[in-house]
Amino acid sequence: MRSHGRRGLMLRTCVVYESKYGTTAEVARAFALVLGPSRMCRPEMFSEDLKSSDLFVIGTPIYNGEVAPSIRRFVETNASWLREKPVALFCTCIKLHKGRTYLTELHTFLGDEVPAVAFGGRLRTADLDRDDRNALTFYAKRTGFILQDRDLLDMKAVAAYALALRERLECIDLMPEKELRARADRFLRTHSECVLATGHGRAVRATPVDYLYADGRIYIYSEGGAKFAYLVQNPRASVAIYDHHTSMEDVRGMQLTGGVEVLRPGEPGHEEALALRGLTADEIAAFPADLNVIRITPDETVYLDTSLKKEEYAVRQVLRDRTFSLSPRQQRP
Numbered sequence: 188m189r190s191h192g193r194r195g196l197m198l199r200t201c202v203v204y205e206s207k208y209g210t211t212a213e214v215a216r217a218f219a220l221v222l223g224p225s226r227m228c229r230p231e232m233f234s235e236d237l238k239s240s241d242l243f244v245i246g247t248p249i250y251n252g253e254v255a256p257s258i259r260r261f262v263e264t265n266a267s268w269l270r271e272k273p274v275a276l277f278c279t280c281i282k283l284h285k286g287r288t289y290l291t292e293l294h295t296f297l298g299d300e301v302p303a304v305a306f307g308g309r310l311r312t313a314d315l316d317r318d319d320r321n322a323l324t325f326y327a328k329r330t331g332f333i334l335q336d337r338d339l340l341d342m343k344a345v346a347a348y349a350l351a352l353r354e355r356l357e358c359i360d361l362m363p364e365k366e367l368r369a370r371a372d373r374f375l376r377t378h379s380e381c382v383l384a385t386g387h388g389r390a391v392r393a394t395p396v397d398y399l400y401a402d403g404r405i406y407i408y409s410e411g412g413a414k415f416a417y418l419v420q421n422p423r424a425s426v427a428i429y430d431h432h433t434s435m436e437d438v439r440g441m442q443l444t445g446g447v448e449v450l451r452p453g454e455p456g457h458e459e460a461l462a463l464r465g466l467t468a469d470e471i472a473a474f475p476a477d478l479n480v481i482r483i484t485p486d487e488t489v490y491l492d493t494s495l496k497k498e499e500y501a502v503r504q505v506l507r508d509r510t511f512s513l514s515p516r517q518q519r520p
């Protein structure tokens with residue numbers, strides 16, 4: 188994705204979309220939420236102040252093999268400055284196999300490097316206005332297309348793509364990894380309380396707990412409880428650690444997400460984990476109940492510090508221990 192010109196600020200996204208029957212609006216809404224802070228508007232409501240946004244997501248439905256005329260006009264009219272900005276394109280359509288080729292026309296205005304993706308759309312025959320019903324009936328007679336209700340919208344794919352875009356955006360104004368790791372380590376060592384989030388399926392739980400940070404991992408000591416009901420089913424968890432703040436200028440916090448190991452007495456790593464807390468084998472033996480250890484190895488660390496603005500870094504810094512990329516189907520043609 189192309190770089191942007193502002194430094195040290197919260198990155199803002201502008202989602203410009205068109206939608207006659209609501210499907211593209213629903214996708215645009217999800218992008219606006221995941222990529223927030225954001226604004227969302229139809230082309231005719233686009234205003235000058237939105238030009239300073241850091242990312243533009245442009246979404247269109249496909250009607251009769253074409254992008255929406257208002258989106259085509261918007262892109263054509265604004266191509267000169269849009270070409271200097273990070274832009275991502277999406278469409279919703281029924282013929283997913285043709286998907287991104289529908290967006291080729293927009294690529295000619297914006298450049299081939301602009302990422303583009305097609306999401307499955309919706310067709311509700313009862314909602315169609317007379318012109319659209321006639322056009323589709325004619326098309327169906329000509330081609331054998333069966334005009335019936337269709338729902339190909341996959342919000343899981345939409346959310347995954349929006350998250351991948353967010354991750355790319357987060358690569359902008361990152362501080363050098365070594366420095367970020369050092370700051371994250373300092374933050375974790377100088378705090379001792381966190382909220383542990385566990386969950387499985389629709390069941391979720393947030394538990395305030397003490398933690399210990401050692402060798403890049405979070406250790407939580409517990410005699411038992413409902414959180415383990417989720418951890419035995421889903422060995423992933425997230426923790427949030429944050430400072431009390433008095434204004435938006437001194438917001439500091441961290442979210443770590445990673446794999447969880449639950450260590451019971453006698454299991455590998457349990458004794459070492461208790462030793463980190465200064466507990467000896469004799470002390471452990473004297474406990475009235477088993478002390479379990481939740482060991483979290485983070486693969487994603489998000490550090491938010493609004494004072495980073497002063498250093499011209501993005502206020503949200505992300506460390507990842509895996510390489511996340513868009514799947515080949517989602518890459519531009």
Ligand SMILES: Cc1cc2nc3c(=O)[nH]c(=O)nc-3n(C[C@H](O)[C@H](O)[C@H](O)COP(=O)(O)O)c2cc1C
Nearest residue numbers: 206207208209210211248251252280281282308309
């Ligand atoms: C009149 C009409 C023509 C359409 N033409 C196409 C088309 O050529 N190719 C395609 O894949 N989908 C086509 N569709 C499906 C739409 O792209 C899909 O329903 C889309 O999600 C609608 O977006 P909206 O709900 O935001 O208006 C057409 C739908 C209508 C109503």
